[in-house]
Amino acid sequence: MNTAMQEPRRSPRILKQKSCFGLDFKEGNGSETANEDGERAIVHLDAVGQITIKFSLPATIGTFELSKKDISVRSSLPSFSLENKSKSTTGDIIDLAKEHNEVLESTEEVKTKAIAHQRSTAELRAKLQVAETALKESAAAFSEEIAHFKEDVTARDNxxxxxxxxxxxxSGERDKIAKLVQRNLELESMMEKQSAKLTKLEDWRFQMRRMLSGGDDES
Incomplete structure (x- = not known):
């Protein structure tokens, strides 16, 4: 069964099933009935035995339309058969109304979840902005600290x-001192050698004087 539903106005009302419409019409004609609640049904039987029913609700609810239900009937159908078909059609309309109410409830739930998601998204964006600001501040402080470290490293290198x-x-001074010490040692060695030579010369002069003085005494 193919059904088409016009968008109703939002209302918490749920339809109650009616016993029957009590319609009596001839082939090719339409019949209309209404109840005390303002609900109205227009039923049309075409030449091939198909029924088109338009069920109108009060303006506060909206309109449901069932298009061309494939129901095999004859123009000479007893009234009770049409009443049974009307009951079935009313039940279908009630099911559609209930389904519509469920859709409205699920829509409200989806809206609630969407609002909660928007709020959580806004909170997350706020947290991300705070984190981004803190990260930028930390990066700036870190860059400044790195600059100080570079200055310190440069000073230490200098x-x-x-x-x-x-x-x-x-080291150059130590080398000079070592050379001077070595030179002093060499000079001391030379002085010792010169002193030994001088001692030998003194001994030789003393011996020569003794020899000369001895020769003078003999003469």
């Missing part, structure tokens, strides 16, 4: 270079 220069100078 100090190391200066100390190396001083060490090189000290």
């Amino acid at each position: 100090e190391i270079a200066r100390l190396r220069g001083d060490a090189d100078k000290s």
